[in-house]
Amino acid sequence: MRRILVLQCEQEISSFNPVPTEYESFSIAMGEALIEANRQADTCVRGALDVLGARSDVTVVPVYGAKAPSGGVLRADAFRRIKGDLLAALREHAQGADGLYFSLHGAMGAEGELDPEGHLLEAARGILGPDVPIVTSLDLHGILTARMLRNMTATAVYHTYPHEDFIDTGARAARLLLRIIDTGARPVMARVKVPALVRGPELFTKSGCYGEIIRNAKRLEANVALAAAMLIGNPFTDVPELCSQSLVITDGDVDAAKREALAMAVGFWRQRERMRAPLVSLDGAIEAAKTATAPVTFTDAADAPSSGASGDSNAILKGLLQRGYPGRVLMPIVDAPAVERAHAAGVGARLQLAIGGSLDPERFPPLPVEVRVAMLGEGRWRHEVNGLMANAGRTAVLEADNITLIVISRPVHLMDRGVFLAHGHDPRDFDLIVIKSPGAYSRFFTFAEENFVVDVPGATSANLPLLGHKVCARPMFPLDPDVVFEPEVEVYPA
Numbered sequence: 394m395r396r397i398l399v400l401q402c403e404q405e406i407s408s409f410n411p412v413p414t415e416y417e418s419f420s421i422a423m424g425e426a427l428i429e430a431n432r433q434a435d436t437c438v439r440g441a442l443d444v445l446g447a448r449s450d451v452t453v454v455p456v457y458g459a460k461a462p463s464g465g466v467l468r469a470d471a472f473r474r475i476k477g478d479l480l481a482a483l484r485e486h487a488q489g490a491d492g493l494y495f496s497l498h499g500a501m502g503a504e505g506e507l508d509p510e511g512h513l514l515e516a517a518r519g520i521l522g523p524d525v526p527i528v529t530s531l532d533l534h535g536i537l538t539a540r541m542l543r544n545m546t547a548t549a550v551y552h553t554y555p556h557e558d559f560i561d562t563g564a565r566a567a568r569l570l571l572r573i574i575d576t577g578a579r580p581v582m583a584r585v586k587v588p589a590l591v592r593g594p595e596l597f598t599k600s601g602c603y604g605e606i607i608r609n610a611k612r613l614e615a616n617v618a619l620a621a622a623m624l625i626g627n628p629f630t631d632v633p634e635l636c637s638q639s640l641v642i643t644d645g646d647v648d649a650a651k652r653e654a655l656a657m658a659v660g661f662w663r664q665r666e667r668m669r670a671p672l673v674s675l676d677g678a679i680e681a682a683k684t685a686t687a688p689v690t691f692t693d694a695a696d697a698p699s700s701g702a703s704g705d706s707n708a709i710l711k712g713l714l715q716r717g718y719p720g721r722v723l724m725p726i727v728d729a730p731a732v733e734r735a736h737a738a739g740v741g742a743r744l745q746l747a748i749g750g751s752l753d754p755e756r757f758p759p760l761p762v763e764v765r766v767a768m769l770g771e772g773r774w775r776h777e778v779n780g781l782m783a784n785a786g787r788t789a790v791l792e793a794d795n796i797t798l799i800v801i802s803r804p805v806h807l808m809d810r811g812v813f814l815a816h817g818h819d820p821r822d823f824d825l826i827v828i829k830s831p832g833a834y835s836r837f838f839t840f841a842e843e844n845f846v847v848d849v850p851g852a853t854s855a856n857l858p859l860l861g862h863k864v865c866a867r868p869m870f871p872l873d874p875d876v877v878f879e880p881e882v883e884v885y886p887a
C-alpha cells in the first residue's frame with residue numbers, strides 16, 4: 394500500500410488592505426474532517442481525494458487543512474499557530490509516507506514572513522526528508538518562490554481564469570504525484586520570471602490572449618511536459634518575489650523544460666500591453682448607465698474581497714447618489730456596524746446610517762444615507778461559484794430609495810449571484826448591479842447589456858501604479874516606465 398498524506402494551507406492576501414487576517418478567519422480541518430469538508434466542494438483537495446481514493450493500493454492520510462477567505466496580511470501569531478499545528482500533525486503522520494499532496498494558493502503573506510508557503514514547504518521537506526515526493530497545487534495567481542521550488546518535487550497550476558478548474562487541478566496534482574511514485578519519474582522544473590503584473594479581460598482564458606498561452610501550456614502537458622503553467626501572481630500581494638513566471642516541468646528533460654519555459658515567458662512578455670485593465674471613470678460609467686436600455690453591471694474590482702480587499706467601499710454608492718442615478722441599483726457592501734444598527738432597529742425601521750468605510754475609513758469615509766430596513770439575515774448561503782458555504786456574519790437588506798444595499802458583516806467572496814439570491818433579490822430585476830469581483834460579470838452576469846470596470850479606489854485596484862508597491866522587485870511593468878526583460882532560466886533541482 395502507498396501512504397499518501399494530504400495537507401492544505403490556502404489564503405490570498407492584498408498587502409494594501411489595512412485590516413490584517415486573524416486566525417479566526419481560517420476554517421481548520423484535521424484528519425477525517427478534511428475529507429468531510431471537501432467531499433462535495435469544488436476544491437483542489439476534492440480533486441486530489443477523488444484520484445487518490447480511486448486507487449485500491451493507496452491509503453489516503455488526511456493530515457491538516459487551513460483555508461481562509463482572502464484578506465489583509467496574516468497576523469504573525471496566526472501564522473505561527475497554523476504553522477505549529479500543521480507541522481505537528483505532519484510529524485505525527487510522517488512515518489512511512491510515500492508522498493505528500495499539499496494544496497496551496499500561493500499568494501499568502503504574513504507579518505514577518507512574506508513567503509509562508511515557502512516556509513511551510515521547507516519545514517515539510519525537513520520532516521519528510523529528501524526522498525518523499527511533495528506535489529502541490531497552486532492558483533495561477535500564486536507567487537512561486539525559489540524556496541518553494543527548492544522544497545517541492547512538482548506542482549500543478551490552475552488553467553482557467555475566472556477559475557473553474559479547482560477539482561481538475563487537484564486531480565492533475567494527484568496524478569502527477571502517483572506517476573512519480575509509480576514510475577520513478579524525476580521532475581525537473583524550469584522557470585523564467587517575467588517583470589510584469591497584469592490585469593484585465595485579456596486574462597480571461599476563454600476569450601483573452603492569456604488563454605492562448607494557457608492552451609499552449611496544456612499542449613505541453615499533453616506531450617513533452619509533466620506540468621506547465623504561466624503564473625501571473627496576485628498583483629496585490631506585495632512580496633519580494635511578486636512577478637509573472639512561466640514554469641515547465643519535464644521528466645528529466647532539462648533542455649526541453651528550459652526551452653519551453655523560455656518561449657512561454659517571451660510570448661507572455663510580448664503581450665503585456667494588452668493585459669492592462671481598461672478602466673472607465675465612475676462619472677463616465679454613470680452617464681452611460683443612465684441611457685442604457687437593459688441592465689448594466691459596474692465591476693468594482695478595486696474592492697473585491699476574493700482578491701483580498703476589505704469589501705467596504707462606498708465609492709460607487711457615493712457617485713450614484715451625487716449624480717442622481719435614477720434606476721434601480723443592487724449592491725453588496727461589508728459594514729458590520731450598519732448591520733448591527735439594522736438588527737437592533739428591526740425590519741421596517743428607518744435609520745440614518747453612515748455606510749461604508751467601516752474597515753478602511755481612510756479610503757472610504759463613511760457616507761451618511763437614510764435607509765429603510767427591508768430584511769435581516771444570518772449570512773449563511775452557498776456560493777454559486779464553488780458550492781462552499783458563505784459565512785458572512787449577520788446581514789441586512791437596506792433600501793435607500795432606488796438603491797438596495799445587501800449589507801454583510803464580513804468580507805466573503807462576492808464572485809457570483811449568491812449574496813443577492815440569498816436575500817431574495819434576482820439581479821435581473823435591477824437596472825444596475827455592482828459586482829465586487831474582477832471576473833464574475835463574465836460568468837454569472839451575462840444578462841447585462843454592458844459591464845463597466847470603474848476606476849475607483851481600493852486595495853485591489855486594477856490601476857496598479859496607484860497602489861504603492863514597496864516590496865516587490867523593481868523595475869516592474871506597469872509600475873515603472875521602460876522596463877527591460879532579460880530572460881533567465883532557473884532549473885530545480887539545481
Ligand SMILES: [Zn+2]
Binds near residue numbers: 532533534556
Ligand atoms: Zn486566483
